[in-house]
Amino acid sequence: MLKKKMKKENVVQQKAYRFALRMINLYRVLKGRKEYILSAQIVRSGTSVAANLEEALGGMSRKDFLAKVSIAYKEIRETNLWIRLLRDSSIISPKEAESLLRDCEELVKLIGSIKKTTQSTLKK
Numbered sequence: 001m002l003k004k005k006m007k008k009e010n011v012v013q014q015k016a017y018r019f020a021l022r023m024i025n026l027y028r029v030l031k032g033r034k035e036y037i038l039s040a041q042i043v044r045s046g047t048s049v050a051a052n053l054e055e056a057l058g059g060m061s062r063k064d065f066l067a068k069v070s071i072a073y074k075e076i077r078e079t080n081l082w083i084r085l086l087r088d089s090s091i092i093s094p095k096e097a098e099s100l101l102r103d104c105e106e107l108v109k110l111i112g113s114i115k116k117t118t119q120s121t122l123k124k
Helices: 013-032 035-055 063-086 096-122
Strands: none
Touching: 013 035, 013 063, 013 096, 035 063, 035 096, 063 096
16 A cells, blocks of 8 residues: 655745735736736736745755745745835725735745755855
């Protein structure tokens, strides 16, 4: 009888995936409000985080992993900017932005920590 391998859950990967879904939904809302430019920017950067983390997990080396994690880190920081701009220009309400920013900032911290840890292991 073959045993199934239990795949360890990757919390950051799951959070990034759920965040990408939220960015797709925000994109739809913004398009409905006829906000085309910022909606395109935020869906691109917001979904790119999850995509780059997926690529990092399939990386061929630690350097490859770090490169993709670094891109994910830059993309989540960019997404944080777009959400703040949407809020501060009154395109979305502070209430709409609040939980998006909370999720975004959590991912900034998590991905930043992964990046920092990986960088330190490469220096050894």
